[in-house]
Amino acid sequence: MDPSPLDLPAGFRFGVSTSAYQIEGAVGEDGRGASIWDTFSRTPGRIADGSSGDVACDHYHRHLDDIGLLSGLGVGAYRFSVAWPRVQPAGSGPVNPAGLAFYDRLVDLLLDRGIDPVVTLFHWDLPQALQDRGGWHARDTAARFAEYADLTAARLGDRVALWITLNEPVVHLTYGHALGVHAPGEARLFDALPVAHHQLLGHGLAVAALRARSSAPVAITNNYSPVRLAGATDPDRAAGQAFDAVQNRLFTDPVLGRGYPAALPVDLTALRYGDQPLVRDGDLATIAAPIDVLGVNYYNPTGVRAPAEADAPLPFDLVPLDGYPRTAFDWPVAPDGLHELLTGLRERHGADLPPIEITESGCAWDDVLDADGRCHDPERIDYLEGHLRAVRAAIDDGVDVRGYFVWSLLDNWEWAEGFGKRFGLVHVDFDTQVRTPKSSYAWYRDLIARQGSTRSAGPPA
Numbered sequence: 001m002d003p004s005p006l007d008l009p010a011g012f013r014f015g016v017s018t019s020a021y022q023i024e025g026a027v028g029e030d031g032r033g034a035s036i037w038d039t040f041s042r043t044p045g046r047i048a049d050g051s052s053g054d055v056a057c058d059h060y061h062r063h064l065d066d067i068g069l070l071s072g073l074g075v076g077a078y079r080f081s082v083a084w085p086r087v088q089p090a091g092s093g094p095v096n097p098a099g100l101a102f103y104d105r106l107v108d109l110l111l112d113r114g115i116d117p118v119v120t121l122f123h124w125d126l127p128q129a130l131q132d133r134g135g136w137h138a139r140d141t142a143a144r145f146a147e148y149a150d151l152t153a154a155r156l157g158d159r160v161a162l163w164i165t166l167n168e169p170v171v172h173l174t175y176g177h178a179l180g181v182h183a184p185g186e187a188r189l190f191d192a193l194p195v196a197h198h199q200l201l202g203h204g205l206a207v208a209a210l211r212a213r214s215s216a217p218v219a220i221t222n223n224y225s226p227v228r229l230a231g232a233t234d235p236d237r238a239a240g241q242a243f244d245a246v247q248n249r250l251f252t253d254p255v256l257g258r259g260y261p262a263a264l265p266v267d268l269t270a271l272r273y274g275d276q277p278l279v280r281d282g283d284l285a286t287i288a289a290p291i292d293v294l295g296v297n298y299y300n301p302t303g304v305r306a307p308a309e310a311d312a313p314l315p316f317d318l319v320p321l322d323g324y325p326r327t328a329f330d331w332p333v334a335p336d337g338l339h340e341l342l343t344g345l346r347e348r349h350g351a352d353l354p355p356i357e358i359t360e361s362g363c364a365w366d367d368v369l370d371a372d373g374r375c376h377d378p379e380r381i382d383y384l385e386g387h388l389r390a391v392r393a394a395i396d397d398g399v400d401v402r403g404y405f406v407w408s409l410l411d412n413w414e415w416a417e418g419f420g421k422r423f424g425l426v427h428v429d430f431d432t433q434v435r436t437p438k439s440s441y442a443w444y445r446d447l448i449a450r451q452g453s454t455r456s457a458g459p460p461a
């Protein structure tokens with residue numbers, strides 16, 4: 001470990017992230033509607049341990065305790081998501097006042113403690129009623145999303161510090177609609193691509209809706225994974241480019257005004273949607289509405305090589321990477337990948353690249369309480385320190401990175417893995433809901449105290 005002090009610029013924003021379905025529980029309370037994750041998690045065989053987010057961290061009832069944990073950390077910002085089905089149970093039509101009131105109170109409680117509320121509008125929990133009408137395959141879902149953004153901003157827009165429209169649309173596309181390992185569980189491979197376009201259209205329409213209601217800056221967050229080629233042939237290089245186009249550029253290029261990447265295995269502009277083109281006149285301009293911040297989630301690089309089979313369904317094979325430490329998720333620990341992706345974004349987009357916030361970074365380990373009831377997670381401290389140093393190096397190389405949000409505040413319900421993967425700075429006993437701050441919590445708290453956390457609303461809109 002580098003012995004020099006970890007030194008981020010003055011005003012750098014330290015935060016933590018969570019998402020609604022992973023922590024809230026209370027899925028049947030106070031008028032919340034069903035989401036695709038309720039349906040998916042109750043389908044036998046979908047979740048590794050057979051669990052669901054019905055209770056999760058019971059945050060809906062314990063949010064005061066959790067805000068206490070945030071206060072204790074001294075973070076300047078907290079990124080959470082609003083559950084669309086809590087606010088608008090059917091995804092269209094009437095608002096649920098109790099749902100909006102929950103987030104309204106949460107925002108006030110955060111502000112009272114000097115913590116900036118950073119609000120993600122869609123972290124994958126689509127109202128089931130919209131899924132029943134085609135979900136993100138349906139162009140109408142983009143318009144419904146903008147309406148939900150409007151009504152949420154009408155209530156919270158005077159106090160939110162940063163809006164994030166979508167969380168990781170690439171993961172929602174690939175895991176949820178192409179491979180079928182996340183809700184809604186569809187395995188359509190490249191036939192899922194309309195879901196990409198409609199999420200992007202929803203983002204663009206939501207940016208306009210948010211601007212009309214709120215002066216807070218607006219962002220979109222995606223997941224990025226630099227390619228590590230596991231072969232040196234021309235087909236390997238072609239496979240690397242295809243994976244890179246889907247994973248790293250499919251969403252970012254159109255948002256930053258470059259249209260869909262030519263290296264995509266399928267040309268979206270040639271696709272049809274009913275009797276019309278999928279990408280209609282004006283769509284790309286809507287999608288390229290200026291944003292103030294680019295949200296970057298980073299966990300690991302990906303090993304890629306040419307498909308082993310000539311008739312493989314995908315134009316790339318993903319392979320494990322040798323030579324890295326691996327987390328409990330078996331993800332390689334590679335802080336240099338974060339530096340590479342940040343400088344790569346800067347090279348690719350130049351002056352079109354807005355300031356960046358690292359909206360998720362973290363790792364899962366098999367954390368247990370020791371006999372004294374403490375939880376030691378030195379691997380997480382190493383991981384976070386290494387990744388913050390990578391951010392610092394990228395800043396030194398001219399990338400405008402404004403903040404870093406650890407995934408996650410709490411051990412929580414990790415999607416298809418159920419309760420099997422612990423990402424928290426705080427250990428949660430899922431039988432008793434007892435929260436125990438880990439040693440990484442103390443480390444992050446001390447780091448923030450040393451660096452001075454600044455409460456800022458990000459760059460001006």
Ligand code: FCB
Binds near residue numbers: 022171297360423
């Ligand atoms: C990201 C998700 C987040 C969490 C982490 C581990 O892809 O945005 O909800 O599951 O991975």
